[in-house]
Amino acid sequence: MTVPTLQLNDGHSIPQLGYGTFKVPAEETERAVSEALEIGYRHIDTAAIYGNEGGVGAAIAASGIPRDELYVTTKLWNDRHDGDEPDRAIEESLTKLGLDHVDLYLVHWPTPAKDNYVHAWEKLVGIRERGLSRSAGVSNFLAPHLERIIAETGQAPAVDQIELHPRYHQAETTAVAARRGVLIEAWGPLGQGKYDLASLAPIADAAAAHDRSVQQVTLRWHIQRGRIVFPKSVHRQRLQENFDIFDFSLTDAEMAAIDALDEGDAGRVATHPNDLN
């Protein structure tokens, strides 16, 4: 099965489906990532704060897969925005990953109360220019944060990685991102398992119609809306299931019915970006 790629605003391309490693315990990461690579995943999303970059690196090294066939993302943690800390942080991440560059490096959260995300973003542009990351992006940036970094640096991030799932669509941020050519990476694409997808009729109905799981239907909805996703599981059977979403399509009516599940801010299941500093 071939995973489609999307073109970023810097000319690089990114596989639309990957494997997310948030809360994958360090001691389980090499096994889980190795299984994902065996299944066919070539895009891995990690972060310094996840504490599992070493396991990701070990799985990559053991796989023998050529570097240019892999897409690796990691993220700058919130306490390292200031001064030259981002330069040190990327070196540490690369050492743990066993790589000389990542494909995508993200400012993990804007931490707006500290008012240092413009500086952090400028540092990531510099890291990209030095070749330590192919692309630079942000995560958890709301519309005003996106507008501000673009206005103050003239550089649009390649992606904004934000919480987005059937009950929470982030209309304002996704509209700004679309206008600015910033692709959306949907984190928590399955709602982090915090609500029952099967209880949502448009998802359950589409799952029955296509003989698929509600998770497959939800991931397919993201794919057809042009988002990048990297669902997390440590179970091989679920990793396989989440990968098998390119041999069926949702109809326009099914897509519209899932679109109508948006509850706005009430649908958020995790931290508000303005509250994490």
Ligand code: NAD
């Ligand atoms: P998710 O929506 O991918 O949900 C993961 C949970 O869904 C799993 O724990 C599992 O219980 C369940 N699940 C997965 N596949 C399933 C299946 N086929 N059947 C039944 N249950 C299934 O949530 P997530 O892990 O938070 O998000 C995905 C990735 O996004 C993360 O691993 C991480 O890489 C990234 N992320 C980024 C941020 C950020 O701040 N940038 C925050 C959270 C997550």
